[in-house]
Amino acid sequence: MAEPAADPLIDSPPAPPPDPRPDPVLRRLLRSLPLPAAVPILALIAGVGVSVLALVQSDRLLRNEEEHRFALRVEELHSKLADRVRVYEQVAQAAASLAMTFPDLRWTEWNRFVEALDVPRRYPGIISIAYARAVTAGQAGDLVASMRAAGLPGFRIWPETAGTERVVNVFAAPADEANARALGFDMMSEAARRSAIERARDSGQPAATRAITLKIDEASGAKPAFILYQATYRGDPLPPSPEARRAAFTGVVLTPVRIGPLVDGLTDELRPDAGIEIFDAPLAEAEVPLYRSRRPAQGDDGQEGGQEGGQEGGQVSVTRELPVGGRVWTVRYQNLPDTLLTAHDWVPGAVLVGGLALSIALSLILRMMLATHSRALELAGEMTASLRLQEAERRQLFTQAPLGIALVGPDGLVADCNPSFAAAAGLPREALIGTDVRLRFGDQAAVFALEAALQGESGKLESDQPLLLGGRRSHFSLHFQPVTADGELKFVVVFAEDIGEKRRAEQHIQYLAHFDALTGLPNRVLLYDRIAQALREARRDGSKLAVLFIDLDRFKVINDSLGHSFGDEVLRSVARRLQAGLRESDTVGRLGGDEFLIVARRVTEPGDAARVAEKVVAHLASPFTVGGQNFVVTPSIGISLYPDDADDPEGLIRCADIAMYHAKEQGRNGFRFVTREMGAKSRERMDLEGSLRRAIREGELFLVYQPQVDTLTGRIVGLEALIRWRHPEEGTVLPGRFLPVAEETGLVLAMGDWVLFEACAQIRRWRTRFNLSVPVAINVSGAQFRDGHLPAKVARALDANGLSGPELEIEVTESSLIDDVEAAAETLAALKRRGVLIALDDFGTGYSSLSYLHRLPIDKLKIDRSFIHDLSTGASNTSVPRAIVGLGRSLGLSVIAEGVETQEQLQLLRDLSCESYQGYLFSRPIPVEEVERMLGRLDAREAVPVG
Numbered sequence: 031m032a033e034p035a036a037d038p039l040i041d042s043p044p045a046p047p048p049d050p051r052p053d054p055v056l057r058r059l060l061r062s063l064p065l066p067a068a069v070p071i072l073a074l075i076a077g078v079g080v081s082v083l084a085l086v087q088s089d090r091l092l093r094n095e096e097e098h099r100f101a102l103r104v105e106e107l108h109s110k111l112a113d114r115v116r117v118y119e120q121v122a123q124a125a126a127s128l129a130m131t132f133p134d135l136r137w138t139e140w141n142r143f144v145e146a147l148d149v150p151r152r153y154p155g156i157i158s159i160a161y162a163r164a165v166t167a168g169q170a171g172d173l174v175a176s177m178r179a180a181g182l183p184g185f186r187i188w189p190e191t192a193g194t195e196r197v198v199n200v201f202a203a204p205a206d207e208a209n210a211r212a213l214g215f216d217m218m219s220e221a222a223r224r225s226a227i228e229r230a231r232d233s234g235q236p237a238a239t240r241a242i243t244l245k246i247d248e249a250s251g252a253k254p255a256f257i258l259y260q261a262t263y264r265g266d267p268l269p270p271s272p273e274a275r276r277a278a279f280t281g282v283v284l285t286p287v288r289i290g291p292l293v294d295g296l297t298d299e300l301r302p303d304a305g306i307e308i309f310d311a312p313l314a315e316a317e318v319p320l321y322r323s324r325r326p327a328q329g330d331d332g333q334e335g336g337q338e339g340g341q342e343g344g345q346v347s348v349t350r351e352l353p354v355g356g357r358v359w360t361v362r363y364q365n366l367p368d369t370l371l372t373a374h375d376w377v378p379g380a381v382l383v384g385g386l387a388l389s390i391a392l393s394l395i396l397r398m399m400l401a402t403h404s405r406a407l408e409l410a411g412e413m414t415a416s417l418r419l420q421e422a423e424r425r426q427l428f429t430q431a432p433l434g435i436a437l438v439g440p441d442g443l444v445a446d447c448n449p450s451f452a453a454a455a456g457l458p459r460e461a462l463i464g465t466d467v468r469l470r471f472g473d474q475a476a477v478f479a480l481e482a483a484l485q486g487e488s489g490k491l492e493s494d495q496p497l498l499l500g501g502r503r504s505h506f507s508l509h510f511q512p513v514t515a516d517g518e519l520k521f522v523v524v525f526a527e528d529i530g531e532k533r534r535a536e537q538h539i540q541y542l543a544h545f546d547a548l549t550g551l552p553n554r555v556l557l558y559d560r561i562a563q564a565l566r567e568a569r570r571d572g573s574k575l576a577v578l579f580i581d582l583d584r585f586k587v588i589n590d591s592l593g594h595s596f597g598d599e600v601l602r603s604v605a606r607r608l609q610a611g612l613r614e615s616d617t618v619g620r621l622g623g624d625e626f627l628i629v630a631r632r633v634t635e636p637g638d639a640a641r642v643a644e645k646v647v648a649h650l651a652s653p654f655t656v657g658g659q660n661f662v663v664t665p666s667i668g669i670s671l672y673p674d675d676a677d678d679p680e681g682l683i684r685c686a687d688i689a690m691y692h693a694k695e696q697g698r699n700g701f702r703f704v705t706r707e708m709g710a711k712s713r714e715r716m717d718l719e720g721s722l723r724r725a726i727r728e729g730e731l732f733l734v735y736q737p738q739v740d741t742l743t744g745r746i747v748g749l750e751a752l753i754r755w756r757h758p759e760e761g762t763v764l765p766g767r768f769l770p771v772a773e774e775t776g777l778v779l780a781m782g783d784w785v786l787f788e789a790c791a792q793i794r795r796w797r798t799r800f801n802l803s804v805p806v807a808i809n810v811s812g813a814q815f816r817d818g819h820l821p822a823k824v825a826r827a828l829d830a831n832g833l834s835g836p837e838l839e840i841e842v843t844e845s846s847l848i849d850d851v852e853a854a855a856e857t858l859a860a861l862k863r864r865g866v867l868i869a870l871d872d873f874g875t876g877y878s879s880l881s882y883l884h885r886l887p888i889d890k891l892k893i894d895r896s897f898i899h900d901l902s903t904g905a906s907n908t909s910v911p912r913a914i915v916g917l918g919r920s921l922g923l924s925v926i927a928e929g930v931e932t933q934e935q936l937q938l939l940r941d942l943s944c945e946s947y948q949g950y951l952f953s954r955p956i957p958v959e960e961v962e963r964m965l966g967r968l969d970a971r972e973a974v975p976v977g
């Protein structure tokens with residue numbers, strides 16, 4: 031078996047677009063990454079982290095720099111403070127030197143000396159420079175006396191309970207009131223002072239008290255201060271040993287110093303945001319500050335625990351020790367945290383903001399890049415999927431297409447075909463592939479078409495005759511489509527549709543359109559065609575043509591009594607017999623129902639047609655056996671001739687039809703030729719039909735109304751609508767003239783519809799204008815009544831005009847009901863359900879008036895005018911009207927007499943208690959305008975209500 035050729039549909043699709051995806055390694059890497067959304071977030075987090083680190087780092091650097099600067103300033107300040115203390119010690123020493131040089135120095139000289147020092151300006155914090163003389167208890171009196179003698183009469187030593195060794199304040203400069211108060215104070219009486227004095231005495235060096243409150247401040251409150259003592263000796267300014275110093279000890283220079291002023295001047299040199307604390311203790315013992323600058327350091331008030339410096343909670347502190355008069359002070363310099371970063375404090379913030387901004391920007395850029403990348407990947411994926419889908423769809427289309435598709439290569443060999451093509455060809459697909467399809471076509475036209483397609487010409491072919499495609503014969507529709515690329519034929523696509531079924535259906539439809547389904551004979555359409563054809567032939571040959579209209583006698587009885595299928599079988603048997611007795615050139619067809627037609631060609635004289643008719647009679651004469659029953663069917667035949675009676679198919683058929691009726695009238699089972707009179711009548715009828723069609727179309731019909739009146743009161747109890755034709759040439763034409771033609775042609779249905787809708791519209795108008803409350807009757811023909819749509823049409827007309835039903839009365843004739851009483855009863859019941867009134871017209875003229883009446887929902891009986899006419903002829907035959915009135919009364923029906931022309935007739939009707947009448951006596955049928963005048967004149971209260 032040949033290898034299936036490569037599928038050109040698959041091989042030849044447009045080359046897939048280049049794979050837009052990145053190379054595999056990168057792809058794997060990208061796939062291993064978290065979702066594209068995560069990468070920018072991670073970048074952002076990293077960026078924020080780095081920014082925060084940068085912030086911290088820059089902050090730290092700035093702080094370090096600030097600390098360093100602060101430390102330098104502190105060193106500078108501390109050395110100034112130490113210098114100042116040293117200077118103060120030197121002042122004390124200088125004063126001590128003075129006292130030792132001039133042991134008999136008087137207080138005035140002391141004062142002068144101190145004033146010369148300009149203490150307040152040059153030595154802030156020093157309250158005074160005083161001198162206290164050391165005396166024993168025994169020498170105290172002398173001291174007091176000498177002091178008094180020196181101009182201080184109030185001088186006394188205090189407190190008086192002092193010990194044996196006293197150091198008494200004798201000079202205090204400047205000489206102000208406060209210093210004066212301190213004179214005479216025995217320094218040894220107070221422990222802190224005594225201790226410092228003893229250190230000063232024994233060491234010969236300046237000695238400071240611990241922080242104390244000066245006597246001069248005791249009254250005003252604590253102001254931290256200390257007193258710096260410098261001992262004086264007799265003889266040697268500094269005896270060599272403590273014992274020698276004690277022995278030579280003469281007193282002390284005392285310099286009380288307030289710590290605040292001492293330090294304030296210096297701290298002002300610090301930045302105002304810095305603080306200073308001074309503790310009167312070494313670093314390890316510093317507890318309660320002796321001094322705190324105006325802007326003390328924030329945070330705890332405690333010591334730094336021996337630290338040389340540090341930073342806590344953003345606060346920088348530097349601690350130094352300061353020797354003061356033999357004591358060790360601790361000085362803590364502090365800077366406020368919020369003031370550390372000053373000139374460059376925006377830098378960390380800027381670093382953070384910049385870092386964050388960069389991180390966000392980086393994240394956004396990454397996000398965009400990744401989104402673009404992932405969208406590109408997505409698009410590439412979508413494109414690939416779409417191409418695959420297209421490919422799959424194309425393949426599916428090819429394999430599942432109900433249309434046969436074959437691909438024929440330039441060599442004429444089948445490259446591929448789908449299952450439908452294989453099925454159409456009646457061969458397996460594998461058997462077809464590789465074969466030369468031209469050898470398989472059983473039709474030369476198909477071969478030519480394919481060869482033309484192989485030359486690049488597309489073509490279509492629908493075989494009229496069954497065509498052999500492969501191994502199977504049917505009707506095919508073939509379409510050859512060459513497919514080229516770069517001007518070169520790649521293959522020819524052959525589309526093959528098996529249209530055999532369609533052809534058969536078309537043929538069947540064609541058959542049904544021209545042949546009678548029941549008998550297989552030509553139907554009305556084909557008969558017309560055959561007559562037209564025969565007429566052309568007859569005109570050409572100058573021959574005659576006969577049309578025989580055959581109607582089966584009493585076939586209705588057979589059909590109704592034995593059933594329709596039985597009737598159908600009879601019709602088929604009749605058709606066979608009619609065919610059997612005819613020449614080949616003649617045509618027999620069925621018009622419908624029990625009507626057949628024979629078209630006899632090449633008739634030279636009427637006798638030829640008569641013989642055909644006789645043959646028909648003869649052939650049908652022998653009994654038929656259907657369903658085991660024997661019976662005889664006889665025909666009535668009307669014959670028309672061309673050119674004698676008519677020269678077109680319609681005319682010939684119509685004339686033959688009329689002649690057939692005459693044949694029936696003359697006793698059936700025979701035939702009649704068209705007579706001159708019949709022909710004339712037929713032509714007139716045809717003219718009339720044409721005019722009537724136009725009348726309906728052009729709106730030439732109109733209604734007149736005849737009042738119906740109460741026999742006793744004379745009140746109008748109803749109106750009957752009667753149709754008229756306003757003929758353009760003949761004026762008003764009465765229905766008696768055109769109704770029969772309308773009924774024959776079926777035009778009566780369209781006409782009846784118009785009457786129904788026009789009457790309802792008129793009722794609506796009158797109800798609106800005149801408050802009309804009596805019913806309006808319309809006449810309904812037998813055809814209308816039987817066509818099955820009357821109740822629906824009536825309902826539509828009522829609905830369209832907003833009428834409930836009893837405003838309309840429908841007059842049906844007895845003859846309309848009599849054919850099928852059951853169907854009639856159903857139609858009437860449907861009408862009654864919609865509420866209309868029913869009147870039985872021409873009552874009394876029918877077949878079995880009394881037998882069916884009780885089964886029909888009727889409201890009114892109309893006594894035919896022939897009976898009323900009889901009343902006036904003096905025949906005084908009142909029996910029928912009397913019976914009808916009595917019948918009506920017993921059935922509960924109202925009775926109306928029509929055709930009342932005289933008072934006499936009216937009187938008789940009154941005598942018979944007939945309720946109402948209509949006739950020329952009261953009014954002829956009158957046009958709308960006259961009705962309206964009449965309604966306008968009438969008192970509405972006289973009108974009898976509907977129902």
Ligand SMILES: Nc1nc2c(ncn2[C@@H]2O[C@H](COP(=O)(O)O[C@H]3[C@@H](O)[C@H](n4cnc5c(=O)[nH]c(N)nc54)O[C@@H]3COP(=O)(O)O)[C@@H](O)[C@H]2O)c(=O)[nH]1
Binds near residue numbers: 736764811949
């Ligand atoms: N299917 C429809 N049939 C209709 C319609 N309109 C009328 N007809 C029927 O046509 C027949 C003739 O009708 P018309 O010529 O209108 O005659 C009617 C009256 O004019 C006539 N009549 C009334 N009073 C008198 C009278 O005193 N004397 C006298 N000689 N004739 C009179 O009677 C006809 C009404 O008859 P009827 O309908 O039976 O009440 C006739 O059969 C109409 O029914 C239509 O729209 N559709």
